[in-house]
């Protein structure tokens with residue numbers, strides 16, 4: 001039965017093609033997975049770098065730069081980078097997250113911010 005033989009052969013060829021395509025698909029999926037991982041890693045590094053440049057150290061504390069220039073009137077922890085609070089606006093700023101204290105009191109903040117702005121002028 002020559003017709004049947006041709007058909008079987010054709011099917012065999014299709015199966016081979018499908019198998020080859022499936023292998024190729026698996027390979028491409030692996031590569032996409034690897035590339036996604038790399039992109040994620042680069043993305044994290046760029047974000048970390050940008051966040052680092054955004055924060056400026058002054059008098060032992062960190063201050064966040066505004067995109068439009070100047071600084072946000074908030075003190076950030078030099079250890080964990082979380083916002084710090086000054087109890088009653090009189091005591092030194094401290095971090096509730098990691099208990100770090102800095103040598104700036106709440107009522108000194110406007111003066112510190114003013115000096116920081118002048119210090120930062122380039």
Ligand SMILES: [Zn+2]
Pocket residue numbers: 077078079080081082095096097098099100
């Ligand atoms: Zn902290």
